Amino acid sequence: MITAKDIYLSYDKTRFIIKKGSLHIREKEFIFIGGNSGSGKSTLIKSLYGDIGLKHGELFVDGHKMKSISASNLRKLRRDIGIIFQDYKLINEWTIEENIMLPLKINGYSSDISRKQALNLLSHVKLSHRKGYKPNELSGGEQQRVAVARALAHNPKIIIADEPTGNLDDYSAEVVWNLLKGANEQLGITVVVVTHRVPKNFGIKFRQLSIEDGIIYEVS
């Protein structure tokens, strides 16, 4: 599903954040990527959805060669990915229901189907009673639950999450982990999560990678 071979990533020409990084993630795997702050975890996952270009090496995501991916193929790839950002990245002028409908509409679903799916997901993240609220009317934990619901809405092949529970209270964090576990176990979605701390007693099979000084290590 995702294969990286000797990749180098950087934001400028002087300093590589990821150096000679290699990894292989199979379909339906649950992957944690750990490491200290500034180690390059976020940079690595940004490269998976084409937000940062590759300097050297080879990276394949769902069969797409990221170094030479065309704009239209990148759009196609992104439609098969659900992304959960640390800062949620919800559209503040829309209701949370409309936010969840976004990937469905982009994938060509009708408004009726998108609305039904959004309401279904809102009940899963226990926010049905707030469907008409705007994101900035919700707490951080609630916003992150909306972001998870949005990432799951269109049943993507891969979910990429950047510190999804970093700013959350225990209850919201548990809801988020349960949703991601369910997506992986029940729907067979490949999940790649960047996190400082892997939750204890996670309950499903996962693999853990770590990044130190720009180099990717297999932990377990």
Next chain:
Amino acid sequence: MKSLKSILSFVIPLTAMLITFAIFLFTTKVLEDYKLKIANDYSIVVVSALPLIKDNLNEFAGIKVKNIVTLEKNKIISNMKNKLSNKSITLLKQRLPYFYKMHLEKYPTTSQLKQIKEEIENINTVKKVEIFSKNHNQIYLLLLIIQKIIAIVFVVILLYAVIIISKQIKIWFYEHHEKITIMRFHGASILYSASTVIRHAVFGALLSFLIVALLMILLNENLSLIFPLELQSVVDIKLAINSELLKIFLLSLFISLSTIFGVLFKYKLKND
């Protein structure tokens, strides 16, 4: 309040440009109508020793020849029939040169008429050229100057408007940057992501068009109130209001959309 201010920043320059364009259309129509009114107030009569080959006479002084009418000799002679004997009439018929009346496609100015006379006189067989005209030159030239000045003003305002509205569109892109980025992360095309900005521009274009259309209809209905009595004979025109409004509508939409797609293209190059 903020969104009203932002839409006005788009609408005002576009409306100014459309008003100038409407004035340009109006003066063009005034000029065309004036030309039609005075079109028959000149006459070019050519006297030739041999019959003229009309197909060879297409253009004089840069003005196309509309038609050349042969003046019947019998008609000319009939005026003198009573004074001459039959023998003299027959002789006269044989000796009389060929007379033609020439019409041009456009109303010629005095200097053009002079040039036309010279050019026709250069034809070997032509014996004489007579031009009869009333002098409309000053009003015609004045209208022509006004039309040209308005055309220049229109181009200047068009450039100014494009610069101002492209700046406003850039501001809209900046305001919606976060939203556009989120949509693009989810695989939306740039057109889909920027649909809010495109909607703003189309709304602005329609609003500008409505303002100018209203002004134009009012102007068309109240020409006699706007212009003094002395000018009535010159500006007494009937605008083909539907086609003029269509031109203004298309221009409004074209300028708005081409500017937004220009900015969009630049945005895409910068952010891809």
